[in-house]
Amino acid sequence: MRSTGLFTIMVCLICAANFQYSMAEAVESRAAPVNTMLTGLADILRKAGLKVVEVAGWKTRGHGVMSSVKGIICHHTAGAKTGDYPSLAVVRDGRPDLKGPIAQLGLGRTGTWYVIAAGKAWHAGSTKDDSIYGNSNAIGIEAEGVGLPATDTGHKNWPEVQYQSYIKGVKALQKAYGVATARVLGHKEAAVPKGRKIDPNFSMAEFRAALNK
Numbered sequence: 001m002r003s004t005g006l007f008t009i010m011v012c013l014i015c016a017a018n019f020q021y022s023m024a025e026a027v028e029s030r031a032a033p034v035n036t037m038l039t040g041l042a043d044i045l046r047k048a049g050l051k052v053v054e055v056a057g058w059k060t061r062g063h064g065v066m067s068s069v070k071g072i073i074c075h076h077t078a079g080a081k082t083g084d085y086p087s088l089a090v091v092r093d094g095r096p097d098l099k100g101p102i103a104q105l106g107l108g109r110t111g112t113w114y115v116i117a118a119g120k121a122w123h124a125g126s127t128k129d130d131s132i133y134g135n136s137n138a139i140g141i142e143a144e145g146v147g148l149p150a151t152d153t154g155h156k157n158w159p160e161v162q163y164q165s166y167i168k169g170v171k172a173l174q175k176a177y178g179v180a181t182a183r184v185l186g187h188k189e190a191a192v193p194k195g196r197k198i199d200p201n202f203s204m205a206e207f208r209a210a211l212n213k
């Protein structure tokens with residue numbers, strides 16, 4: 001009887017664990033963050049197996065809270081030619097004409113992610129639908145790259161390790177925040193007026209196709 005009792009308890013614990021796991025999965029895929037700082041960013045990327053650098057102060061950095069996460073905007077930094085993430089200071093602190101943070105996330109040439117801000121960042125500017133792609137509602141990713149040549153084709157100007165990490169990281173963010181692939185846009189696609197931005201200089205059609213694989 002004792003062993004039966006123990007067995008029953010063990011089964012119950014396993015059931016409870018499974019139940020908790022499925023609840024967490026359900027909450028993770030359905031519950032969108034509303035009016036909050038995105039303090040889960042580092043864990044989301046790390047759990048996807050990505051290398052993550054948490055930039056000091058990121059959990060409280062931002063121009064206020066995010067209203068929601070409905071979109072993801074892919075950028076390139078148009079930064080320096082060498083180094084993993086030479087644009088870090090600019091993305092974190094901004095420029096004379098634009099106060100930082102100017103993106104929540106950075107992506108280095110080695111595929112390392114830099115978690116810079118949990119709050120709102122000035123990355124999008126005017127978009128075709130600010131309720132999805134505006135700064136209050138979309139995560140911005142500034143991937144290191146000189147940004148030249150300006151092209152919409154393939155991704156041959158990007159180190160493969162960085163490009164694959166871009167895909168993996170965006171996939172993880174989509175899953176965590178429930179963002180459909182159709183709402184993962186390049187800045188060049190989201191920005192208005194059309195032609196205002198050229199980033200990123202790879203094919204967003206190819207990128208989105210990879211997200212769905």
Ligand SMILES: [Zn+2]
Pocket residue numbers: 074075076123187197199
């Ligand atoms: Zn951009």
